[in-house]
Amino acid sequence: FAITVQCVPGIDPERIAHYFSTAMASLTEALEKHPELPMSDLAILPNAERDQLLVAFNSTTQEYPSELLLHQLFEEQAARQPDATAVVFEDQHLSYGELNRRANRLAHRLIAQGVVPDARVAICVERSLDMIVGLLAILKAGGAYVPLDPAYPRDRLDYMLRDCAPSILLTHRAFAQFMPMEAPMPVVLFDAAQMGDDIHGELNLSVAALCPRHLAYVIYTSGSTGMPKGVMIEHANACNLIVWAMRHFSPEQSASTLFATSINFDLAVYEMFLPLSSGSTVTLVKDILAPGVSLASITHINTVPSAAASLLATGRILPSVSGINLAGEPLKAQLVEQLFAGTATRYIANLYGPTETTTYSTWTRFSREGGFRPGIGRPIANTQIYILDPHGQPVPSGVTGEIHIGGAGVARGYLNRPELTAERFVADPFSTTPGARMYKTGDLARWLADGNIEYL
Numbered sequence: 234f235a236i237t238v239q240c241v242p243g244i245d246p247e248r249i250a251h252y253f254s255t256a257m258a259s260l261t262e263a264l265e266k267h268p269e270l271p272m273s274d275l276a277i278l279p280n281a282e283r284d285q286l287l288v289a290f291n292s293t294t295q296e297y298p299s300e301l302l303l304h305q306l307f308e309e310q311a312a313r314q315p316d317a318t319a320v321v322f323e324d325q326h327l328s329y330g331e332l333n334r335r336a337n338r339l340a341h342r343l344i345a346q347g348v349v350p351d352a353r354v355a356i357c358v359e360r361s362l363d364m365i366v367g368l369l370a371i372l373k374a375g376g377a378y379v380p381l382d383p384a385y386p387r388d389r390l391d392y393m394l395r396d397c398a399p400s401i402l403l404t405h406r407a408f409a410q411f412m413p414m415e416a417p418m419p420v421v422l423f424d425a426a427q428m429g430d431d432i433h434g435e436l437n438l439s440v441a442a443l444c445p446r447h448l449a450y451v452i453y454t455s456g457s458t459g460m461p462k463g464v465m466i467e468h469a470n471a472c473n474l475i476v477w478a479m480r481h482f483s484p485e486q487s488a489s490t491l492f493a494t495s496i497n498f499d500l501a502v503y504e505m506f507l508p509l510s511s512g513s514t515v516t517l518v519k520d521i522l523a524p525g526v527s528l529a530s531i532t533h534i535n536t537v538p539s540a541a542a543s544l545l546a547t548g549r550i551l552p553s554v555s556g557i558n559l560a561g562e563p564l565k566a567q568l569v570e571q572l573f574a575g576t577a578t579r580y581i582a583n584l585y586g587p588t589e590t591t592t593y594s595t596w597t598r599f600s601r602e603g604g605f606r607p608g609i610g611r612p613i614a615n616t617q618i619y620i621l622d623p624h625g626q627p628v629p630s631g632v633t634g635e636i637h638i639g640g641a642g643v644a645r646g647y648l649n650r651p652e653l654t655a656e657r658f659v660a661d662p663f664s665t666t667p668g669a670r671m672y673k674t675g676d677l678a679r680w681l682a683d684g685n686i687e688y689l
Contacts, residue, residue, distance in 0.1 A: 253277075273624035286627050287619065287663050290684045293640070295614040297476040302468045303449050304372040306475060306510035308333060308437055314512055320365050321489075321530075322517040327362055329512075332369070334435040339370035339421075341434045346401050346419050350375040350440065350447040355399035356496075357381040357390075357408050360519045363423045364496065365505065367403050372468075375440040376400070377448030379463070380496040383408050389461070393453055396649060397463055445469035451648055452499050452588055463648030464499075470591040471502060473641035477614040478507045481596075482533070486556050487513045490533040493521035493540075499592045500560060504535050522547070529553065537561040538568055545575055552577040560584040560593065563688065566605040573601050585609040585688060589657070589672045591642035594618065595686060608685040609678070615641035618686060619663060619671065620678055630680040633689060639664055639671035 260272075278286070307329075311319075315330030327335070348354060354376040356367050371378040379397045381390055394402075402409070402420045409420050445468040453461040490508040492515045494500040508515045518526050521540060528549055534541070535558040544550050550557070550572070557578050559568075564583045572581055579601065586594035595618060597610025612618045620634040621627055628634035639661040646654035661669040677689040 271624075273626070278627060278629060282629065283627060286630065286680060290680065291612060291617040291619075293612050293614050293616055295477070295480075297473055297614070299469065299472075300445060301472050302372070302443065302445060303471045303475070303506060304336075304369055306472070306506070307369065310510065310512045317512060318514050319509060320362060320515045320517060322360075322362050325362055327365075332366065333437070335366045336369035336373055337436060337438060338434045339366060339423075340373035340438055342421060343370060343374040343376065343401060343403070344438070344440075346421060348374040348376040348400060350443045352376045352400040353379050353397050353448070353451055355379045355381050355394060355397065355402045355404075357383050357402065357404040358423065359383060359405070360517060362517075363405070365515065365517065367423065368496070368505065371403065372449060373438050373440075375443045375447065377450050377465075379451045379453075382495060382497050393461065393463075397451060445472065448645070450502070452497065454588060462650055462653065464588045465645040465648055466499075466502075466588075466591055467645055470642050470644060471506070473615055474503065474591050474593060474613075475506050475510050478503060479511055480614070482507065482511075482556070484511045484513055486533055487511050488532045489514045489516050489530045489553070491521070491528065491531045491535065492517045493536060498561075499588045500535060500537075502592050503558075508533075522549075532556070534558065535560070538564050541572065542568055545572060550576045550578070554578050556580045556582065558582045558584055560586070566607070569599055569605040573599075573604070583609060585686075586638070586642070587672070587674055587676075589644045589674075590616075590638045590640075591644065594638050594642060597685065606685070607687060608681060609688045610685055612638075612640070613642075617661075617664070617671070620680055620686070625662070628679070630682055633677055633679050636674045636676045636678050636686075637671045638674060639669060643670055643672055 311329040311333035315328060317329050318326050319329040319332045320327045343354065354371045356378050358364050358367060368378050379399055381393060399418060402418055404420065406422050406424050409422065447468060448465055449468045449471050450466050451463045453463050487508050490504060490513060492504040494504055505515060516531055520526065522543055528551055530553060532553055532555050534554055538559045539562060541557060541559055554576060555578060557572060559581065569581055572578060580598050582596055582598045584593045584596045586592055593613060594616050595609045595612050597608060599605055617639040619627060619637040621637055622634050646658050657673050658670050659673060661671040678686050681687055
């Protein structure tokens with residue numbers, strides 16, 4: 234038989250012919266040896282290109298302390314520099330030592346109320362020092378925090394509480410009486426939890442059986458495509474993210490990191506735990522765009538492009554800012570150019586990743602000298618990116634496919650949604666790790682020739 238191939242302008246005909254000949258060779262072999270094989274399973278990529286896309290572009294293996302728990306990164310800094318400033322909020326601040334002691338006291342209280350590894354602890358509190366104390370205390374007690382925004386509508390809070398079925402609600406007295414709860418649960422109040430001066434209650438806890446495969450947090454998605462889903466992230470997932478970030482963002486860069494994102498969104502995990510794990514200072518604010526909020530000491534901003542554009546327009550990005558991370562929305566060249574022209578920042582990073590793969594999965598960084606480059610960069614440490622066709626086969630470089638993400642950041646799944654978990658978190662056929670899974674993002678992209686990814 235004869236086949237005529239008409240190429241799209243700009244596509245190398247020799248490259249198309251090469252794919253075609255590979256496909257025909259696969260077909261010939263399959264007809265002889267595996268006639269039952271579906272046509273969609275036939276390889277069209279030459280072995281060298283397949284290895285480049287699946288192996289070379291995903292060569293991200295890095296050692297990290299796999300037995301470490303997320304809060305232990307902070308505890309190491311508290312032991313190393315107890316008098317250093319850990320958190321600043323308005324006119325208040327806490328040293329590493331005092332923050333650690335407060336979190337330990339609260340953690341003992343949570344354990345006394347029955348918190349055990351993997352237990353979910355709902356936290357509903359306004360942005361304050363107590364919020365930082367509470368998140369650390371839940372982790373120290375072995376629980377997984379479930380953030381609830383007190384400003385959310387009552388029906389959404391009711392849904393999240395009913396769905397996550399927390400073992401405890403941690404809140405302030407002002408919110409406890411207004412929380413919609415169909416079933417009673419123990420309530421721990423910050424007001425009472427800070428009482429007491431037992432020195433033994435201030436020591437770091439050692440929770441029996443707590444390991445990196447236990448949950449660190451459950452964050453609910455926005456629900457824009459249906460009902461909100463609780464994404465279950467383990468300590469191992471979050472530790473890989475933070476250790477990667479510590480290697481690429483120095484303590485000098487993160488010296489005073491702006492913590493402006495709601496803890497209901499996963500950018501907050503980076504904003505809180507990177508500085509606390511690096512010995513830097515978390516500068517907590519209620520509203521990044523509110524008049525009168527001082528950003529005078531900020532060195533590191535991690536936010537979405539639209540918020541960065543607003544900060545730029547109002548002159549809020551001061552010369553102390555050395556680096557800006559942008560994520561959560563497509564990044565345009567114009568904004569990068571405006572930020573370099575209108576601020577003293579030395580670099581801008583573009584980061585991509587869904588909540589289901591622990592905040593960030595790919596990244597690229599722009600310098601003043603190099604300027605903007607299109608794309609979302611390359612996978613972070615211990616992360617694999619696969620761009621696949623509808624049959625789960627890797628597409629050639631330059632061809633559109635769906636982003637699938639494998640590696641250390643892949644979440645446990647969706648809370649109470651086994652069918653959806655099975656649909657979106659699927660077996661990773663390209664990994665040599667037994668039981669490895671990858672997450673189907675639904676996002677479209679293509680590989681560029683240099684190994685960067687163009688988000689479509």
